[in-house]
Amino acid sequence: xxxxxxxxxxxxxxxxxxxxxxxxxxxxxxxxxxxxxxxxxxxxxxxxxxxxxxxxxxxxxxxxxxxxxxxxxxxxxxxxxxxxxxxxxxxxxxxxxxxxxxxxxxxxxxxxxxxxxxxxxxxxxxxxxxxxxxxxxxxxxxxxxxxxxxxxxxxxxxxxxxxxxx
Amino acid sequence: xxxxxxxxxxxxxxxxxxxxxxxxxxxxxxxxxxxxxxxxxxxxxxxxxxxxxxxxxxxxxxxxxxxxxxxxxxxxxxxxxxxxxxxxxxxxxxxxxxxxxxxxxxxxxxxxxxxxxxxxxxxxxxxxxxxxxxxxxxxxxxxxxxxxxxxxxxxxxxxxxxxxxxxxxxxxxxxxxxxxxxxxxxxxxxxxxxxxxxxxxxxxxxxxxxxxxxxxxxxxxxxxxxxxxxxxxxxxxxxxx
Numbered sequence: 303x304x305x306x307x308x309x310x311x312x313x314x315x316x317x318x319x320x321x322x323x324x325x326x327x328x329x330x331x332x333x334x335x336x337x338x339x340x341x342x343x344x345x346x347x348x349x350x351x352x353x354x355x356x357x358x359x360x361x362x363x364x365x366x367x368x369x370x371x372x373x374x375x376x377x378x379x380x381x382x383x384x385x386x387x388x389x390x391x392x393x394x395x396x397x398x399x400x401x402x403x404x405x406x407x408x409x410x411x412x413x414x415x416x417x418x419x420x421x422x423x424x425x426x427x428x429x430x431x432x433x434x435x436x437x438x439x440x441x442x443x444x445x446x447x448x449x450x451x452x453x454x455x456x457x458x459x460x461x462x463x464x465x466x467x468x
Numbered sequence: 469x470x471x472x473x474x475x476x477x478x479x480x481x482x483x484x485x486x487x488x489x490x491x492x493x494x495x496x497x498x499x500x501x502x503x504x505x506x507x508x509x510x511x512x513x514x515x516x517x518x519x520x521x522x523x524x525x526x527x528x529x530x531x532x533x534x535x536x537x538x539x540x541x542x543x544x545x546x547x548x549x550x551x552x553x554x555x556x557x558x559x560x561x562x563x564x565x566x567x568x569x570x571x572x573x574x575x576x577x578x579x580x581x582x583x584x585x586x587x588x589x590x591x592x593x594x595x596x597x598x599x600x601x602x603x604x605x606x607x608x609x610x611x612x613x614x615x616x617x618x619x620x621x622x623x624x625x626x627x628x629x630x631x632x633x634x635x636x637x638x639x640x641x642x643x644x645x646x647x648x649x650x651x652x653x654x655x656x657x658x659x660x661x662x663x664x665x666x667x668x669x670x671x672x673x674x675x676x677x678x679x680x681x682x683x684x685x686x687x688x689x690x691x692x693x694x695x696x697x698x699x700x701x702x703x704x705x706x707x708x709x
Contacts, residue, residue, distance in 0.1 A: 344696065410666060414669075414671070418632075419632075419673070419676055419678045420654065420656075420673040420676055421670060421671055421672050421673065421676070422670065422671040423668065423669070423670045423671075424668070424669050424670075425666055425667065425668055425669075426666055426667035426668070426669075426699070427666060429666075445664070445665075446663075446664045446665060446666045447663040447664050447666055447668060450631065450633055453633050454633065465664060466663055466664045468663060468668050468670075
């Protein structure tokens with residue numbers, strides 16, 4: 303509740319940033335400008351949508367993928383959702399090549415995800431694990447922490463491969 | 469026993485009819501109007517009536533000449549109604565068989581109201597205070613189950629959490645508190661830690677029943693209430709073994 307309020311206030315702050323940045327140097331004094339910058343420096347994290355570049359954290363061969371479609375959700379994908387992505391960067395000899403269209407499961411998202419007990423979890427980066435159409439991961443290892451929201455979404459195989467469950 | 473404690477209809481008859489002024493007649497008519505409402509059968513009105521009639525215990529003997537005096541006759545009610553209200557009223561009735569002088573009808577009314585056992589006046593709860601009161605109650609109830617230590621920004625804590633999905637063991641979360649938001653029962657703390665090379669921030673409501681234990685391990689001196697600058701700093705500063 304309070305966290306939500308803080309996020310909306312920073313959201314307002316980001317839109318203010320655009321109009322204020324023009325006026326900042328000319329109209330406002332320097333001290334007020336610094337105070338405004340502190341308020342607006344918090345980023346408002348949102349969904350994973352088209353053109354979002356994500357890190358790949360398994361050993362399928364890809365390094366970076368760009369989301370081209372979030373399969374569920376009008377606004378975009380969140381933690382635990384599946385996306386359709388295009389491989390932008392890949393290891394030289396891997397199971398997937400550059401330019402291939404693949405499915406992926408978002409395992410880390412910078413946008414906070416609320417849990418049923420009132421807690422929220424957020425990571426520092428956006429990461430994805432490549433899967434096939436049936437939902438089975440292509441790679442054999444998963445690096446980094448994964449949240450246990452995946453258990454509810456029936457991605458049990460990824461949880462078993464993971465090194466650390468957040 | 470209910471048979472003893474019956475609500476009694478008190479009938480007032482003027483003692484000296486030729487001395488009754490206008491006021492008393494109206495009073496008498498009002499009183500005589502009461503038994504009719506009594507017969508109508510509503511329970512609450514019955515008790516009201518009997519309590520109103522109590523104050524009319526008057527002394528026929530000690531009549532000072534100019535005073536108007538009423539003679540009260542208690543008549544037991546054939547209908548047996550054993551309510552606690554009626555019991556209280558009848559007890560008062562039984563106690564006050566002593567004769568009381570009455571000068572004016574208005575004095576009788578004030579006597580009647582004071583005899584209704586008014587509790588001391590409680591302070592009014594205003595609309596704006598309700599959420600605060602509910603929150604303090606909920607916090608007290610949660611504190612009774614599990615006391616929460618004093619948590620401040622900059623503490624390095626370890627939290628043991630019971631997760632409904634992971635029913636086997638308690639999940640352990642360690643990290644530094646980077647902010648604390650006070651909101652009554654939903655007071656939350658934000659814990660940051662670097663896990664396996666990736667920074668993770670988790671918001672915990674500290675009064676949640678899922679949290680089994682909060683332990684403060686260390687404290688780091690910070691000069692801020694919200695340590696969001698740690699997100700941009702080296703991962704080394706957010707790592708805790």
